[in-house]
Amino acid sequence: MNSRGFLIIFIIVAFVVLAMLPPIIMKLFPPADLLMRLILTVMIFATVRGHLGSNALTIIISAVLIYLLVIKHPYITASLYVFFYVLLLFNFLSVIVWGLGTRVGHHS
Amino acid sequence: MLALHLFALFSLTETFADLTLALKIFVLLSIISFVWNHLGNTPFSIVIILGVSWFVLFDYWKFFGGIYLLYVLLTMGISGILVDFFFVSQMGGGGEAKPVDSAVDLAIRQQQLQRAKQMHAAQARPRRMMR
Numbered sequence: 416m417n418s419r420g421f422l423i424i425f426i427i428v429a430f431v432v433l434a435m436l437p438p439i440i441m442k443l444f445p446p447a448d449l450l451m452r453l454i455l456t457v458m459i460f461a462t463v464r465g466h467l468g469s470n471a472l473t474i475i476i477s478a479v480l481i482y483l484l485v486i487k488h489p490y491i492t493a494s495l496y497v498f499f500y501v502l503l504l505f506n507f508l509s510v511i512v513w514g515l516g517t518r519v520g521h522h523s
Numbered sequence: 524m525l526a527l528h529l530f531a532l533f534s535l536t537e538t539f540a541d542l543t544l545a546l547k548i549f550v551l552l553s554i555i556s557f558v559w560n561h562l563g564n565t566p567f568s569i570v571i572i573l574g575v576s577w578f579v580l581f582d583y584w585k586f587f588g589g590i591y592l593l594y595v596l597l598t599m600g601i602s603g604i605l606v607d608f609f610f611v612s613q614m615g616g617g618g619e620a621k622p623v624d625s626a627v628d629l630a631i632r633q634q635q636l637q638r639a640k641q642m643h644a645a646q647a648r649p650r651r652m653m654r
Binding site: 422423426462463466467476479480483484487488491499500503504506508509512513515516 | 538541542544545548549551552553555556559596599600601603604607608610611612
């Protein structure tokens with residue numbers, strides 16, 4: 416395999432590791448788990464309230480989403496939230512791609 | 524063992540179903556806020572919301588689910604990552620020749636040029652002999 420193939424694999428592996436970090440940290444440190452659940456709850460409620468305003472429907476839809484995403488599948492939601500909502504929105508993934516491209520692409 | 528596999532499979536399908544339901548709720552939120560922003564909170568807007576929701580969430584969900592996911596990812600800036608990825612890995616194909624960036628590159632190019640000149644001279648010699 417040439418250096419381009421290695422680079423693509425390195426980038427994919429780096430993305431997978433980044434996506435797996437939040438569940439691992441949540442599993443290892445219970446306070447981080449609680450904090451992440453709180454952040455997810457607030458974010459979901461704020462998102463729904465931003466769409467619908469303050470009324471009864473907001474509370475019902477928020478409750479359903481919080482049950483599904485925060486209580487039932489917290490690790491998947493935390494992983495998706497950190498990967499897409501934090502790293503992607505603040506362009507940190509571009510830094511990873513650029514860093515790996517300058518390091519791995521030139522040396523392998 | 525089979526029970527474990529079945530449990531894992533069931534768990535996966537259940538997770539997928541739950542995430543699909545959450546995505547459908549987010550799509551419903553988008554539809555409601557879009558219609559309310561344009562028409563206000565009126566009986567007519569409720570009729571429109573019901574019609575569009577039925578069309579998007581049930582009739583053509585496979586199409587609109589993918590479209591909504593793509594819309595969300597593009598909003599978050601996934602295209603920038605793709606540009607970076609293709610730029611770094613140069614998967615566009617070909618590209619320009621690498622510029623000379625070190626003395627080693629220069630030495631290699633001079634050696635290649637010298638070798639090409641020698642080969643050219645060696646090929647030209649028998650032709651002169653023929654004449």
